[in-house]
Amino acid sequence: MKNKVVIITGGSSGIGRALALHLGRNGAKIVISGRDEKKLTETLRELAAEGIECLSVVSDVSKLSDVETLIERTVTKYQQIDVLVNNAGITMRGLLIDTHPDVLQRVMDINYMGTVYATKTALPYLLKSKGVIVGITSIAGYRGLPVRSGYSASKFAMNGFLEAIRTELRHTGVHVLLAAPGFVASNIRVAALDTNGQVAGESVRDENNMMTPETCAAIIVAAIEKRKRVVVMSFLGKMTVFFNKWWSSLVDRVVYNQLAKEKNSPLAKK
16 A cells, blocks of 8 residues: 555544554555544544644535545645545434435435545546545445435445446456445444434444454455455354345344344334
């Protein structure tokens, strides 16, 4: 990764921040984006303190103009893009019958359209560098999760989009990686939208027993370097994908029962 220019959307916390540090320590030049200027500044200082060459751009990936500014500022400073990590994401929690459609739209705009905007805008430069496009997807993109219908839909859409792009680009030298973590200890569940679009403010799962962002980042970086097509990061995730393909009715029951155990789960009332 020496002297490679890496853009990481949603790079101020969680997996994005861990990736920025890991790749930066390997010699990459890091560009992080996010909506929270304060968090971006804190992460930028952390990177700079380690001697990592870096740039931060306040950007909402659901807005094409913001993404165009992100790409423009990156190219202006570094003249190239070698890796694009589509990491920015948000989740939601609630039964469909109770959830306002605007919540589903917001999740789709950030998780899916954010990936579309960033990939489309960065693509001319990735073609020149024969670079790498990474989508931080989820097991929810391979197996629909109840109470997270909007999140699952956005990740299924991301998977389909990037698989199609991988096929389009197969003779260009540009590589596409789909990286699917399981549950990772990050702030995504704390920032989950409820049925009315309000931020939940707390996690419904035990964050202490989850994979750390640092471990997740190390797996993703290794997959980038090896140019893997797909990496599913947990044993449970691999089993879910496998069994859902062959015994989906069994997985329906198991997934329902597991998510019904979450704190304040609406499934527990059924």
